[in-house]
Amino acid sequence: MALTAQSTIGEWMNDAAGGPLITGLFEKTGADPALLTPVLGLPLQQLVAMSQGALPQTVVDDLVRAANDGVIPESDEAHGWVENVTSGRFAGKxxxxxxxxxxxxxxxxxxxxxxxxxxxxxxxxxxxxxxxxxxxxxxxxxxxxxxxxxxxxxxxxxxxxxxxxxxxxxxxxxxxxxxxxxxxxxxxxxxxxxxxxxxxxxxxxxxxxxxxxxxxxxxxxxxxxxxxxxxxxxxxxxxxxxxxxxxxxxxxxxxxxxxxxxxxxxxxxxxxxxxxxxxxxxxxxxxxxxxxxxxxxxxxxxxxxxxxxxxxxxxxxxxxxxxxxxxxxxx
Missing domain, CATH: 3.40.50.720 (NAD(P)-binding Rossmann-like Domain)
Incomplete structure (x- = not known):
């Protein structure tokens, strides 16, 4: 399965190609990869929001390309939990x-x-x-x-x-x-x-x-x-x-x-x-x-x-x- 922005951080870390890419990113910033332990179940995309502006979207896009021979896979379905909206639950409120x-x-x-x-x-x-x-x-x-x-x-x-x-x-x-x-x-x-x-x-x-x-x-x-x-x-x-x-x-x-x-x-x-x-x-x-x-x-x-x-x-x-x-x- 191709690694995407919606693949979990854990999936990236456990992948032969993805793991070194994530580790390399952290080494460049001087941060400890151990900080990722609580967020292994979250999609890689979440790093953008977590960084509060320090990590631009382009970095995630470049990681995805690097893990997939220079292309971003068309299929980018979410992994794990997905928000399930209940239509009409707050209607009239x-x-x-x-x-x-x-x-x-x-x-x-x-x-x-x-x-x-x-x-x-x-x-x-x-x-x-x-x-x-x-x-x-x-x-x-x-x-x-x-x-x-x-x-x-x-x-x-x-x-x-x-x-x-x-x-x-x-x-x-x-x-x-x-x-x-x-x-x-x-x-x-x-x-x-x-x-x-x-x-x-x-x-x-x-x-x-x-x-x-x-x-x-x-x-x-x-x-x-x-x-x-x-x-x-x-x-x-x-x-x-x-x-x-x-x-x-x-x-x-x-x-x-x-x-x-x-x-x-x-x-x-x-x-x-x-x-x-x-x-x-x-x-x-x-x-x-x-x-x-x-x-x-x-x-x-x-x-x-x-x-x-x-x-x-x-x-x-x-x-x-x-x-x-x-x-x-x-x-």
Whole structure:
């Protein structure tokens, strides 16, 4: 079978021709090929998204050509898991998705739109929202900083009188610092985006859902919400906190027809980027931490978990924290 961009990284590494090509690429960049261990099940194409711009598409194309005598095979079928859109699953529903300009939020907004939902897509990155709108003209985009009340008001106004679901996806990482090194600036920003903004959006949509007697809320937590060694102090606190908010709301609003759940991702190929200025402690532990992740998911795989919990398919699930982490949390 020919190696393509959709062949898994593991298939490339195990191939007599592909393995040396991948190893050679890493040697040129000075990176350790061992970093690929958690992503062996992902397609080679995913390296472009994972690099966050450092690896252009042309590099993947050149690898495919080099493995196939200078040509790119016409057949480029996906290997492994393939997103399976359920037509009409969100038909007639209005769903707010934050962090919708990239990563998990974009994948979730895209899937809900393709499954018939009316999506209100919010993000601080206006240019990336424009790109999303160009691809999905039926998506309503609202650019703004959700740590500010006027941005929350704008999202609710765009949604109108009916809000069936809310996906609080937007989030940022910290600098991996321990409590003794965490600055006020890092703490305040991470808590504001990861915990306070989702709470305020919940507070805004709950009366509308309560009046309708139905609704679904999904808060994205993290493996860092389940353990103490998956990130820094501020991020870990914020993700533990959003689980508490989720469980409290599930108890109080479940009897009113509103389900509130959380997804706790592990490693994600297009997840929250590392901050530009890591603490010294964070830098020292980052490589072994990344190598300890058993597997890395794509944004689309996380969106599958998120959209399930937002949909009526999850009718009997309330107050759950779903560890969508490839089994990391049970190790």
């Amino acid at each position: 209005t769903v707010i998705v934050t962090g919708a300009a990239s990563g998990i939020g974009r994948a979730s907004a895209s899937r809900i739109a393709r499954e018939g939902g009316r999506v209100i897509a919010s993000d601080i990155a206006a240019d990336k929202l424009d790109a999303l709108k160009a691809e999905f003209p039926n998506i309503v985009t609202v650019a703004g900083d959700l740590t500010q009340q006027d941005a929350i008001d704008a999202v609710i106004a765009a949604a109108g009188d009916r809000i069936d679901a809310l996906a609080n996806v937007a989030g940022i990482n910290d600098d991996f610092s321990p409590a003794g090194e965490t600055t006020d600036a890092v703490w305040d920003r991470v808590i504001a985006i990861n915990l306070t903004a989702p709470f305020k959006l919940m507070r805004a949509v709950l009366p509308i859902m309560e009046q309708a007697g139905r609704g679904a809320i999904l808060n994205v937590s993290s493996e860092a919400g389940l353990r103490g060694n998956a990130s820094g102090n501020a991020y870990t606190a914020s993700k533990h906190g959003i689980i508490g908010v989720t469980r409290s709301a599930a108890v109080m609003y479940g009897p009113k027809g509103i389900r509130v759940n959380s997804v706790a991702p592990g490693g994600v190929a297009t997840g929250i980027p590392m901050p530009p200025h890591m603490s010294s402690y964070g830098s020292e532990r980052l490589a072994p931490f990344q190598q300890a992740i058993p597997s890395v998911a794509t944004a689309e795989q996380l969106a599958a978990s998120i959209t399930f919990l937002l949909s009526d398919d999850a009718v009997n699930i309330n107050g759950a924290v779903v560890a969508s982490d490839g089994g990391w949390s049970v190790q």
